Amino acid sequence: MTWEEMGSLLWEATGQTAQMVALSTLFTVLFGLPLGVALVVTDTGGLLPARVLNRVLGLVVNVGRSLPFIVLMIVVIPLTRLIVGTTIGTAATVVPLTLGAAPFFARLVETALREVxxxxxxxAQAMGAGRWTIVGKVLLPEAMPGLVAGLTVTVVALISYSAMAGAIGGGGLGDLAIRYGYHRFETTLMVVTVVALVVIVQLVQMLGDAVARRLARR
Structure with a gap:
């Protein structure tokens, strides 16, 4: 395989990985952030204590975090087919990626909020602020550096998950490494793919750390 062919394949796979990670990050925040907030406000001593609800939410999060991602992808195949209409490809991979990352991010949100x-x-309570005003104007802004750091860790995990998704035809860099690097013994392409993943992770981590540090200084 020529370098030109490898470059074309690598560019296409990188775009697929970026699409998977971007969409799953969006949905992870949409589901994981409220879940993390709910874990904090419904806890004993929280703004809206609800012991039973808190335990149910905690159980859901713990179950979601305990499943290995490769197992989760197989378990949610019927749900993926129902939502997307297919079980392979970039769009289909977003479903298990979100389900795998949202509970993980929720725990990081919970940790960040508890550090406020x-x-x-x-x-804020003494000044008469309501529960949701405190959440929106006090808890979330004060926890923002921790939330950004948690999101950075989650995005890195999603990149790793997206690479594993290649095992079931999810597309992206993982799929490229398996189809060409493993099945066709294209060792050079395998090495280049690994290097690309390492570089992407490093860039994401550096960006997240920089944003978190700037927010912490403020």
Whole structure:
């Protein structure tokens, strides 16, 4: 295989990986952020204590985090087919990626929110702020550096998950490595694919760390 052919395949696979990660990150935040907030506000001593609901949410999150991603992809095949209409390809991979990452991100959101100074919350309550005002104007802004750091970790995990999705025809860099690097013994392409994944992860981590540091200084 020529370098030109490898470059073309690598470019296409990188675009597929970027699409999978971007869409799954969006849905992970949409589902994981409210779930993480709910874990905090419904806990004992929270803004809206609900012991039973908190335990149910905690169980859902723990079950979601305990399943290996390769197993999760197989388990949710019927759901993926129902939502997307197919079980292979970039769009189909977004479903298990989101289901795998949302509980993970929810726990990181919970951790970040719990690190907010309790005195800040009590001061807002003393001034008459409502529960959801405290969440939106106090908890989330104060926890923003931790939330960004948690999101960075989640995106890195999603990149790893997306590579594993290649095992079931999910497309992207993982699929490229399996189809050409493994099945066709294209060792050079395998190495280049691994290097591309490492570079992408490093860029994401550096960007996330930089944003988190800037928010922390503010």
């Amino acid at each position: 100074d309790r005195g800040t919350v009590q001061a």
